[in-house]
Amino acid sequence: MPARTAAETLIARLGPERRDGLLQFLRFGVVGTVGFLVDTAVLYAGLALGLGLYSGRAVSYVAAASTTWALNRAWTFRDSGQAPAARQWALFLLVNLIGFACNYGTYAALIAFVPLVAAHPVLGVAAGALAGMVGNFWLSRRFVFKAATT
Template sequence: MPARTAEALIARLGPHRRDGLLQFLRFGVVGTVGFLVDSAVLYAGLAMGLGLYSGRAVSYVAAASTTWALNRAWTFRNAPRAPLARQWAVFLLVNLVGFACNYGTYAALVAFVPFVAAHPVIGVAAGAIAGLAGNFFLSRRFVFQAAAA
């Protein structure tokens, strides 16, 4: 897409929608980092003897903690600074909806698609995509409230 066309589209969105779109894109970049952490911790857990399901539970908490910290520092940097432990706990709590989509997709693929069971990173990726939108809107609304304005 030529730069002028992209600029024209962004201008037509208006400042509020543009800011929301940019915030969603930053959330997606952070989610990509979370995917890398999730995958690395899962494979490390598998190498240490954890199973496909318990390893994924551990990797999800590591990834969620990473994405919370990066979203706090970058995506929602203008949000009020709630106490760290409280905000992290609220982030994990509200993202349980995204976790259910994420882990449910992963577990179904691992259970029913032998190729995914042999290559669980595919299930991790599918799960991350399944939980992305819900996690963004819940995080924006309940964890980083001022950023939604």
């Protein structure tokens, strides 16, 4: 029998429930990376169209949140209960307001107080995304994409 890799040993020790949760969190992170790219692209497009750093970010956040909701629904939480799409999207935006507050608050503070970030807003977008990720995962898993009850 071949020796296990460190990753295989760790996964075996986690047990099936924790393993599934970890894999779900990793998928959530991949989706979050896509959301980060959408957030950044829309922000820079908004800036090019004359939106400011703050209003442009509000628009880009909604675009990114809508993208991540759709991807999380289709991939990360695909085995969870599927509420009607419009209701679930609205709930996703609502419960992720806490993550948004962490995300946007981090971004706004860095834009206001760190000249490097004001010159390169992508740094603030990245810091904000990381600040909101864990809370958004827990809220999404617990309230938006909860498993259907029998």
